[in-house]
Amino acid sequence: MKEITEFLRREAARLLSEGVELFIGYGAGTRPVSARPLFATKLEEVAELVFNPFCVHNLVKYLLRHADRKVAVVVKGCDRPAVDRLVAERHLDRGRITLVGIPCGGMLARERLLAELGPRLHIEAVEDRGSSFTLRFPGGEHTLEKKKYLMEKCLGCTRNNPAGVDVVIGKEVLPVADPEHDPFKEIREIEALPALERAAFWEKFFGRCLRCYACREVCPACSCTECAFEQAVPGWQQGATWVSKAKSLPDNYHYHLIRAFHVAGRCTGCAECERVCPVGIPLMLINRKLAAETTALFGEAMDDPCGALCAYSVADPDEFE
Amino acid sequence: MVLKLLSKERLLPFIERLMQKFLLVAPVREGNLTFYQPVKTAAEVAVDAPRSVVPPKEWFFPQTEEIYRYATGSGNLSLAGKVTAPPAVLFGVRPCDLRSFDVLDAVFLHEPADRYWAARRENTLLIGVSCNTACPECFCTAYGISPVKGTGADIHLTDIGTAYLAEALTPEGEEIVLSSPEFYEEKVAGIEEVLGAKEKALTEEFAVQVEIGDIPAKMARLFDHPYWEELSRRCLGCGICTYVCPTCHCFDITDENRGNAGWRLRCWDACLFRDYTLHTSGHNPRHALHQRLRNRFFHKLKYNQDRYGIEGCVGCGRCVALCPVNIDIREIIATIRRL
Numbered sequence: 001m002k003e004i005t006e007f008l009r010r011e012a013a014r015l016l017s018e019g020v021e022l023f024i025g026y027g028a029g030t031r032p033v034s035a036r037p038l039f040a041t042k043l044e045e046v047a048e049l050v051f052n053p054f055c056v057h058n059l060v061k062y063l064l065r066h067a068d069r070k071v072a073v074v075v076k077g078c079d080r081p082a083v084d085r086l087v088a089e090r091h092l093d094r095g096r097i098t099l100v101g102i103p104c105g106g107m108l109a110r111e112r113l114l115a116e117l118g119p120r121l122h123i124e125a126v127e128d129r130g131s132s133f134t135l136r137f138p139g140g141e142h143t144l145e146k147k148k149y150l151m152e153k154c155l156g157c158t159r160n161n162p163a164g165v166d167v168v169i170g171k172e173v174l175p176v177a178d179p180e181h182d183p184f185k186e187i188r189e190i191e192a193l194p195a196l197e198r199a200a201f202w203e204k205f206f207g208r209c210l211r212c213y214a215c216r217e218v219c220p221a222c223s224c225t226e227c228a229f230e231q232a233v234p235g236w237q238q239g240a241t242w243v244s245k246a247k248s249l250p251d252n253y254h255y256h257l258i259r260a261f262h263v264a265g266r267c268t269g270c271a272e273c274e275r276v277c278p279v280g281i282p283l284m285l286i287n288r289k290l291a292a293e294t295t296a297l298f299g300e301a302m303d304d305p306c307g308a309l310c311a312y313s314v315a316d317p318d319e320f321e
Numbered sequence: 322m323v324l325k326l327l328s329k330e331r332l333l334p335f336i337e338r339l340m341q342k343f344l345l346v347a348p349v350r351e352g353n354l355t356f357y358q359p360v361k362t363a364a365e366v367a368v369d370a371p372r373s374v375v376p377p378k379e380w381f382f383p384q385t386e387e388i389y390r391y392a393t394g395s396g397n398l399s400l401a402g403k404v405t406a407p408p409a410v411l412f413g414v415r416p417c418d419l420r421s422f423d424v425l426d427a428v429f430l431h432e433p434a435d436r437y438w439a440a441r442r443e444n445t446l447l448i449g450v451s452c453n454t455a456c457p458e459c460f461c462t463a464y465g466i467s468p469v470k471g472t473g474a475d476i477h478l479t480d481i482g483t484a485y486l487a488e489a490l491t492p493e494g495e496e497i498v499l500s501s502p503e504f505y506e507e508k509v510a511g512i513e514e515v516l517g518a519k520e521k522a523l524t525e526e527f528a529v530q531v532e533i534g535d536i537p538a539k540m541a542r543l544f545d546h547p548y549w550e551e552l553s554r555r556c557l558g559c560g561i562c563t564y565v566c567p568t569c570h571c572f573d574i575t576d577e578n579r580g581n582a583g584w585r586l587r588c589w590d591a592c593l594f595r596d597y598t599l600h601t602s603g604h605n606p607r608h609a610l611h612q613r614l615r616n617r618f619f620h621k622l623k624y625n626q627d628r629y630g631i632e633g634c635v636g637c638g639r640c641v642a643l644c645p646v647n648i649d650i651r652e653i654i655a656t657i658r659r660l
Contacts, residue, residue: 029647030529030641030647030649030651030652031457031458031528031641031642031647031649032457032528034647036555036646036647037554037555037646038555039551039554039555057645057646062554062555065554111353115353119456119457120457120526120528204351208351208354208356210375210384210560210561210564210565211560212559212560212561212563212564212591213559213560213594214557214559214560214561214645216559217557217558217559218557218559218645230595230596241575244575244577244586245385245573245575245586245588246385246577246586246588247384247385247588247589248385272645275645276557276559276561276645278374278561278564278565278643279354279374280352280353280354
């Protein structure tokens with residue numbers, strides 16, 4: 001991974017000296033086994049860029065804040081589709097963006113790492129061994145089987161070599177998906193529950209929701225400049241809004257289900273929403289379920305950059321007929 | 322002050338005795354998260370639970386609170402307001418969160434006092450607990466808080482191995498302790514050394530030793546510094562830091578209406594939200610994210626001290642642990658000292 005980091009820094013320096021005004025990548029975090037978004041505008045800042053299995057963030061949404069500049073952004077396979085979505089919805093000009101694709105050997109699930117190895121890791125280097133990562137620390141090393149330590153989204157990943165990018169950092173890598181992993185197993189288990197138990201499952205999670213809106217803010221599909229949940233509806237003088245500000249079970253349900261439907265057909269499966277949630281709501285169960293539903297109803301959304309639910313065709317399924 | 326030893330086997334009976342007279346709000350585990358909630362049985366209490374996601378200030382300042390409700394009809398108006406403040410015990414509060422109640426008292430009890438906060442503070446017995454382990458993000462000692470001292474609690478428990486040291490620190494705490502003498506033994510010698518060693522060991526577990534120095538004065542020169550805009554580049558503008566912070570206290574008042582009836586609510590608000598300073602005219606003094614993020618840190622690290630004479634942060638580390646993009650107040654403090 002050291003070579004990838006060095007290649008990345010060289011390319012970033014080249015791009016910044018060739019007219020790119022802002023390079024968005026990853027830098028080291030202040031906590032063990034973590035990275036964070038890094039914004040480089042000057043050549044000396046590229047020395048802080050890194051790429052490792054802690055680079056979990058989807059950086060694409062930051063492009064919206066810099067739509068008027070020439071920007072380069074690092075994308076993993078799971079980040080890449082969000083670019084097409086935002087370009088198709090006319091938020092971004094593809095001509096101003098340089099996509100720096102990094103073939104990805106998987107991202108490590110931080111909680112599981114910390115639970116296994118303790119909260120005070122000091123990792124000096126990481127090697128990608130194909131089916132495992134080796135983390136080197138002062139005095140030794142840990143080898144972690146990817147099957148057990150990758151993020152859930154990685155276990156089902158079929159797109160870890162980002163395509164349609166302007167620069168590729170490093171060579172193509174082998175798929176990281178675990179063929180035995182079934183991303184719909186938990187969804188089927190929940191669907192099989194009797195209604196009261198299913199309700200209890202979701203009530204436990206939605207009851208915890210803090211309405212911090214981190215899921216919305218991090219999501220590349222949530223690109224509205226004024227969100228429905230911030231809008232006062234006609235009759236605002238009487239205090240009407242689409243969703244109450246109150247943290248209550250009905251209002252929390254309301255927020256999550258509406259957001260899930262706004263995102264349906266447009267979600268690119270980056271799973272950032274679930275990662276950022278401070279109370280562990282399993283949002284990807286809903287998003288994956290809705291993605292499967294839209295595919296079943298409307299076919300593969302990939303062909304239509306606009307997305308299944310943003311276009312109308314007379315041939316669309318119509319259950320009322 | 323009364324000092325006793327409470328043996329570990331007597332902790333559950335002690336809690337059960339409290340539950341006979343009070344509503345007990347205590348840390349409970351749900352999966353790998355800790356929440357402060359009213360409990361039905363003493364067995365639910367997780368005394369040594371890791372730091373909660375939402376701080377216990379929520380008991381005094383709930384995320385959503387009804388101020389009043391009204392109904393109109395045939396020319397009449399009915400109005401019902403209430404202050405909910407049942408006699409309660411808030412159990413298992415860590416020293417950082419105990420300090421946060423002092424910070425919030427300065428805000429909420431400042432004349433005119435907030436009746437809701439005041440009533441619940443008045444009716445709640447506080448039982449603190451010393452930390453047994455520190456999270457790497459903790460830095461309470463930077464603010465003169467000790468992870469083994471119960472300043473602000475009525476009773477404070479410290480695990481000293483075989484038993485808990487039980488300190489009754491207020492008349493209310495003493496009354497509770499002395500009313501059940503059968504629970505306790507007299508303290509043995511050497512407690513000071515044990516506490517000192519425990520505090521030292523805990524402080525060593527902090528990943529970063531934060532030095533505050535004179536941050537408020539340093540910040541006075543930094544309002545227009547480009548650092549805030551650079552920091553805000555990765556900020557999502559969500560409310561995680563605000564909603565997990567023990568000292569944050571901003572709220573919004575909204576009215577909700579259903580035809581002839583409605584209610585007024587107070588809800589938590591976050592200064593990082595886009596519409597936090599949005600005027601009805603459409604003008605927004607903090608329209609840019611970097612202005613809002615700057616405001617957060619100025620409030621936390623300077624304004625609170627300037628206005629109330631008490632530091633706005635308690636070093637609990639929640640925001641450091643939970644910010645999705647690693648905006649780290651420890652790093653910000655160190656940067657401010659350097660700039």
